[in-house]
Amino acid sequence: MKIKFHGPIGRVTGSAYELHHGDYRFLVDCGQRQGPGSSSSNRGGFPFDPRSIHAVVLTHAHLDHCGMIPRLYQRGFRGPVYCTHETRDLAREVLRDSAKLDSLHTLDDVNRIKWSVPADLRSKEVRLEDDLTMRFFETGHILGACAVRFTFQAGDGKRSITFSGDVGPGRAGGSHLPLLPSRTRFDHGDYTVVESTYGATVRSAFEADLEHRLDRLELEVRRCRHQRGVLIIPCFAIGRTQDVLFDLHLLTARDRLPVDLPIILDAGLATRINGIYAAELRRRARRESWSNHALFDALRIVVDGAEARAEIDEALARTLSTESNQWGALTKEDRDRLVGPAVVVTGGGMCDGGFVQRHLARHLTDPSCTVLLTGYATPSSVAGQLQRMNEDEDIAICVADRFLKPSEVKARVTNLRGYSAHADQAGLLDWVFGADSTSHAFAPRRRLFVTHGEPRASRALVKAADATARRRGLVTTAHDRIGERWFDLARDTWCEAPTAGGAAIVARR
Numbered sequence: 304m305k306i307k308f309h310g311p312i313g314r315v316t317g318s319a320y321e322l323h324h325g326d327y328r329f330l331v332d333c334g335q336r337q338g339p340g341s342s343s344s345n346r347g348g349f350p351f352d353p354r355s356i357h358a359v360v361l362t363h364a365h366l367d368h369c370g371m372i373p374r375l376y377q378r379g380f381r382g383p384v385y386c387t388h389e390t391r392d393l394a395r396e397v398l399r400d401s402a403k404l405d406s407l408h409t410l411d412d413v414n415r416i417k418w419s420v421p422a423d424l425r426s427k428e429v430r431l432e433d434d435l436t437m438r439f440f441e442t443g444h445i446l447g448a449c450a451v452r453f454t455f456q457a458g459d460g461k462r463s464i465t466f467s468g469d470v471g472p473g474r475a476g477g478s479h480l481p482l483l484p485s486r487t488r489f490d491h492g493d494y495t496v497v498e499s500t501y502g503a504t505v506r507s508a509f510e511a512d513l514e515h516r517l518d519r520l521e522l523e524v525r526r527c528r529h530q531r532g533v534l535i536i537p538c539f540a541i542g543r544t545q546d547v548l549f550d551l552h553l554l555t556a557r558d559r560l561p562v563d564l565p566i567i568l569d570a571g572l573a574t575r576i577n578g579i580y581a582a583e584l585r586r587r588a589r590r591e592s593w594s595n596h597a598l599f600d601a602l603r604i605v606v607d608g609a610e611a612r613a614e615i616d617e618a619l620a621r622t623l624s625t626e627s628n629q630w631g632a633l634t635k636e637d638r639d640r641l642v643g644p645a646v647v648v649t650g651g652g653m654c655d656g657g658f659v660q661r662h663l664a665r666h667l668t669d670p671s672c673t674v675l676l677t678g679y680a681t682p683s684s685v686a687g688q689l690q691r692m693n694e695d696e697d698i699a700i701c702v703a704d705r706f707l708k709p710s711e712v713k714a715r716v717t718n719l720r721g722y723s724a725h726a727d728q729a730g731l732l733d734w735v736f737g738a739d740s741t742s743h744a745f746a747p748r749r750r751l752f753v754t755h756g757e758p759r760a761s762r763a764l765v766k767a768a769d770a771t772a773r774r775r776g777l778v779t780t781a782h783d784r785i786g787e788r789w790f791d792l793a794r795d796t797w798c799e800a801p802t803a804g805g806a807a808i809v810a811r812r
């Protein structure tokens with residue numbers, strides 16, 4: 304089997320790997336590039352003929368991993384997309400939403416996707432092609448997110464390669480994020496391709512501490528009520544919104560929030576995603592595989608017994624429901640009339656689009672308002688500009704077609720850490736090597752490819768992995784050594800591009 308790393312090399316978006324097993328060709332992920340300059344590259348052609356690809360295997364539903372799949376169909380791809388059923392449900396919503404926002408693909412393209420969700424993907428090897436199987440392992444990044452290990456025949460023996468997708472923050476045995484399972488441990492086989500988004504980041508223990516995060520959130524909510532202001536919490540639709548809602552709900556359930564304070568979810572896509580999370584969590588609460596002890600501990604629930612399960616169901620349903628008075632949704636008129644005190648959890652994590660723009664336009668000039676950022680923001684985004692405005696007076700912040708100078712922004716802007724759905728450096732090393740075990744029984748045996756990161760982050764992860772890797776006789780390959788070359792996984796060496804056979808106009812299945 305041969306592999307080409309189309310991306311992301313030296314950046315964190317646009318995930319796509321092309322693999323050839325004999326004349327069977329498939330992709331692992333097919334994601335959009337995001338950020339400055341990405342639009343033209345997404346609109347350009349694929350670096351391969353989409354008609355020659357037989358299948359896509361998808362790790363998870365973030366746009367930088369699945370966003371180009373509809374366009375792949377638009378350009379002649381006819382094969383199936385293999386993923387977990389949660390990833391299918393989430394990706395369908397995300398891709399429909401993005402069809403409305405840009406012109407990369409249409410709703411028809413999304414409806415053409417042939418989703419294939421084998422029920423036992425996570426419990427056994429599933430056949431992809433002759434002498435080629437795959438198995439999925441949860442990474443605890445977002446709902447349904449999995450690493451994928453492919454096992455293939457190479458000469459007399461078998462070899463395997465594992466793709467991390469994105470790796471979540473929770474160690475095996477417990478996660479500090481309430482709604483996610485922790486990472487699973489498994490034998491990586493011969494090769495591992497690992498992401499390095501936070502390969503240079505070492506987080507403080509506070510960031511993995513649920514109680515610390517709850518204390519901070521409580522403080523911000525109480526401050527908002529005291530000042531009779533609006534607390535705006537912009538959130539990404541998948542995962543972040545649900546985590547923040549859960550925390551607010553948990554504080555309410557513990558009588559730590561004022562009962563007379565409206566807590567409002569004002570979001571479009573996130574509201575639809577909530578329904579998928581709620582349904583899945585109810586299903587998982589009844590299954591052994593649902594093992595996030597942080598959630599049960601937080602709710603003071605003993606996991607065994609029908610009564611406890613009913614309690615979990617009820618708690619989750621309340622958390623993710625928008626039907627009760629306090630947890631309402633806004634109309635446009637409500638939004639334009641909203642006054643403090645109120646907490647608004649709203650769509651648009653980087654504040655570049657979504658309902659958050661309306662709220663910012665109304666409340667940024669109000670000193671009683673607080674904007675509580677809950678995640679990473681690129682420097683050029685509105686959230687990134689709000690973070691930098693104390694250092695850079697020349698920024699003109701544009702929200703809902705209104706330009707504001709930093710001196711006009713009177714609202715407080717602050718960060719609430721601890722919601723990251725990505726592992727930091729220690730977490731990535733733990734995922735690759737099992738850093739807390741001396742045997743490294745699950746680590747790859749031949750080579751570690753580090754991709755999916757800014758150059759500084761990839762290099763830092765390579766450096767951190769090198770000592771352990773060398774002790775194991777493992778070669779660590781940094782992003783900048785990967786370039787545009789092909790790698791022969793059977794012969795363990797870089798190689799020429801496979802000779803182009805005739806493109807299969809009609810895929811085999």
Ligand SMILES: [Zn+2]
Nearest residue numbers: 363365444469
């Ligand atoms: Zn992701």
